[in-house]
Amino acid sequence: MHTLFADSFAALGRLDNITLVMVFHPQYLESFLKTQHYLLQMDGPLPLHYRHYIGIMAAARHQCSYLVNLHVNDFLHVGGDPKWLNGLENAPQKLQNLGELNKVLAHRPWLITKEHIEGLLKAEEHSWSLAELVHAVVLLTHYHSLASFTFGCGISPEIHCDGGHTFRPPSVSNYCICDITNGNHSMDEMQVNSAGNVSVSDSFFEVEALMEKMRQLQECRDEEEASQEEMASRFEIEKRESMFVFSSDDEEVTPARDVSRHFEDTSYGYKDFSRHGMHVPTFRVQDYCWEDHGYSLVNRLYPDVGQLIDEKFHIAYNLTYNTMAMHKDVDTSMLRRAIWNYIHCMFGIRYDDYDYGEINQLLDRSFKVYIKTVVCTPEKVTKRMYDSFWRQFKHSEKVHVNLLLIEARMQAELLYALRAITRYMT
Numbered sequence: 001m002h003t004l005f006a007d008s009f010a011a012l013g014r015l016d017n018i019t020l021v022m023v024f025h026p027q028y029l030e031s032f033l034k035t036q037h038y039l040l041q042m043d044g045p046l047p048l049h050y051r052h053y054i055g056i057m058a059a060a061r062h063q064c065s066y067l068v069n070l071h072v073n074d075f076l077h078v079g080g081d082p083k084w085l086n087g088l089e090n091a092p093q094k095l096q097n098l099g100e101l102n103k104v105l106a107h108r109p110w111l112i113t114k115e116h117i118e119g120l121l122k123a124e125e126h127s128w129s130l131a132e133l134v135h136a137v138v139l140l141t142h143y144h145s146l147a148s149f150t151f152g153c154g155i156s157p158e159i160h161c162d163g164g165h166t167f168r169p170p171s172v173s174n175y176c177i178c179d180i181t182n183g184n185h186s187m188d189e190m191q192v193n194s195a196g197n198v199s200v201s202d203s204f205f206e207v208e209a210l211m212e213k214m215r216q217l218q219e220c221r222d223e224e225e226a227s228q229e230e231m232a233s234r235f236e237i238e239k240r241e242s243m244f245v246f247s248s249d250d251e252e253v254t255p256a257r258d259v260s261r262h263f264e265d266t267s268y269g270y271k272d273f274s275r276h277g278m279h280v281p282t283f284r285v286q287d288y289c290w291e292d293h294g295y296s297l298v299n300r301l302y303p304d305v306g307q308l309i310d311e312k313f314h315i316a317y318n319l320t321y322n323t324m325a326m327h328k329d330v331d332t333s334m335l336r337r338a339i340w341n342y343i344h345c346m347f348g349i350r351y352d353d354y355d356y357g358e359i360n361q362l363l364d365r366s367f368k369v370y371i372k373t374v375v376c377t378p379e380k381v382t383k384r385m386y387d388s389f390w391r392q393f394k395h396s397e398k399v400h401v402n403l404l405l406i407e408a409r410m411q412a413e414l415l416y417a418l419r420a421i422t423r424y425m426t
Contacts, residue, residue, distance in 0.1 A: 001023055004019075004023060004026055004029055004030055005023070008033055011033065011041065016070065016158060017155045017156065017157075018146070018155060021153050021399055022149075022399070022403075024395070024396040024399045025319060025396070025399065027319065028312075028315050028316060028403055031308070031311050031312045032312060035142075035305075035308040035311075035312050038308055039135075039138060039139055039305070040055075040074075044135050044302060044305075045129065045131040045132040045134075045135045045302065046132055046135045046136065046139075048078040048079075049075055049079055049080035050095065051135075051139060052071045052074045052075035052080065053071075053084060053091065053095060054095070054098065054136055054139045054140060055074075055139060055142075056068050056071045056072060056075065057088070057095070057098065057099070057102050057140075058102060058106070058139065058140045058141075058142075058143030058144050058147070059146070059147050061102055061103065061106040061107070061147075062106065062144065062147035062148070062151070062377075062379050063259050063379045064146075064147035064150055064151065064259075064378070064379070065259050066150050066155060067143060067146060067147055067150060068259055069161060093123075094123070094126040094128065097119070097120055097123055097128075098120065098136060098140075100116065100119075101116055101136075101137075101140070101417075102140055105137070105140055105416075106140070106144045106413075107268060107269050107270045107271070107376075108270065109347065109412065109413045109416040110280045110283070110347060111280070112417055113420055113423075114420050114421075117423075117424040118424055120133055121133065130301055130421070131301045131302060134302045135302050135305075137414070137421075138298065138305060138309070140413075141410045141413040141414050141417070142410065144409070144410070145406040145407070145409050145410040145413075147378050147379075148374050148375055148378040148402075148405060148409055149402050149403075150378070151378035151381040152370075152374040152378060152381055152402040152406075153386075153398075153399060153402055154381075206364075206390070206392060207325045207326070207327070207390075207392045207393075211324065211327065211330070213361050214334055214335065216361075217334060217361055217362070221355075226355055231352065231353075231355055231356070232352075234355060234356040234357045235282070235345065235354075235356045237356070238345050238356040238357075238359055238360070239345055239346075239348065242342070242345060242346045242368075242372065245365070245368045245369055245372050246369070246372070269377065270376040280348050281348075282348055282349075283347070283348050283349040283350065283415065283416070284350055285344075285349060285350065285352070286352055288418075288419045288422070289415070290310070290313065290411055290414065291310075293418070293419075294414055294415055294418040297418050297421065297422060312407065313407050313411055316403045316404055317336065317340060317407065318336075319403065320332050320336070323397075324393070325390075325392040325393050325394070326392070334358070334362070336404060338358055338359050338362045338363060339371065339401065339405070340404055341354050341356070341359065342359050342363060342368070342371060343375055343405060343408040343409060343412065344408060344412055346372060346375065346376065349412055364389070366385075366388040367389040367390065369385060369388075369389075370385045370386065370388070370389045371405060373385060375405055375408075375409045386398065
């Protein structure tokens with residue numbers, strides 16, 4: 001942990017609250033820091049100030065002032081023009097042209113087409129090269145996902161930053177980040193949920209019920225396998241149902257001027273892909289997947305980055321301590337896969353070999369609300385949502401969930417963008 005903190009401080013000149021929360025999972029944090037350092041500071045197609053400005057544009061789409069402010073400082077530190085910070089219209093036309101891709105990628109990535117790609121690559125004197133565009137796409141997806149993590153874990157600005165010294169509810173549960181990272185938990189936080197009447201024993205029962213469902217599903221898997229038609233039907237059912245998962249807190253969040261000036265079309269946001277008569281074809285992973293297609297495209301156009309991202313995906317997906325709340329020696333792979341595949345299902349991405357009936361068995365409504373909000377509209381996440389799912393689980397386990405959410409989201413966005421680039425190239 002000390003080494004990771006030292007490396008982070010050496011690379012960024014700071015130890016930010018994102019690092020302090022991610023350090024619950026040192027193996028993941030090491031991979032994350034290595035990837036982010038490469039994207040922002042090592043050799044690559046884009047100049048340094050462009051990289052930070054793209055980070056600002058991406059974080060602003062989700063109104064994440066925490067990340068916007070971090071990268072405003074970094075942008076100025078590497079010699080960026082302060083005028084660009086007055087609004088996107090003051091940035092070079094080349095960066096302004098990226099606004100449409102940023103918008104669609106953040107909120108409705110299934111709408112990205114090869115025409116979006118062609119428009120950027122053939123913009124005459126403001127055109128992007130393929131290598132530059134892949135670098136930009138990776139940065140956009142990285143910061144959209146990091147905004148999800150920031151809101152999902154309730155991360156507040158550092159003490160010396162704007163808003164960091166003001167009185168506010170603690171960022172996660174009843175503890176400040178230093179308490180969480182030191183493992184200072186108390187059973188008091190488990191006594192009451194948003195309804196005001198749920199005890200420790202009730203939340204204990206939730207864990208037992210989830211363990212029992214996992215055991216039953218494993219037995220069903222061993223006994224029989226659903227047909228391909230049935231699997232496809234269950235995917236469609238889950239995809240439809242995901243459209244009706246929303247929170248009672250679901251209201252519009254008006255972006256502050258200091259954030260909204262960094263992007264256009266502030267009214268554009270997340271919409272379920274099958275609403276309003278739209279029908280988006282299912283993205284079938286056997287036709288285009290990260291391992292066989294996306295990885296090699298990224299690595300070819302932006303060497304080594306595909307490898308770094310792939311390692312980060314694998315660590316997040318496979319990370320386990322074989323624990324669930326108070327239980328040890330638990331195989332959590334079924335639960336982790338359900339979370340990952342539910343997120344991809346919300347994005348219209350289907351795995352032919354997965355039984356989507358398992359999702360409803362393993363993920364209850366409050367958890368689905370949290371997942372969908374963190375992944376699709378992170379600026380609307382509330383402390384109540386965080387507290388209401390998996391009430392008996394440790395903070396570290398909830399942070400672990402957030403790592404799964406952000407990596408599954410990043411991969412989904414990348415798949416749509418890279419498929420469009422591939423179609424343009426072929």
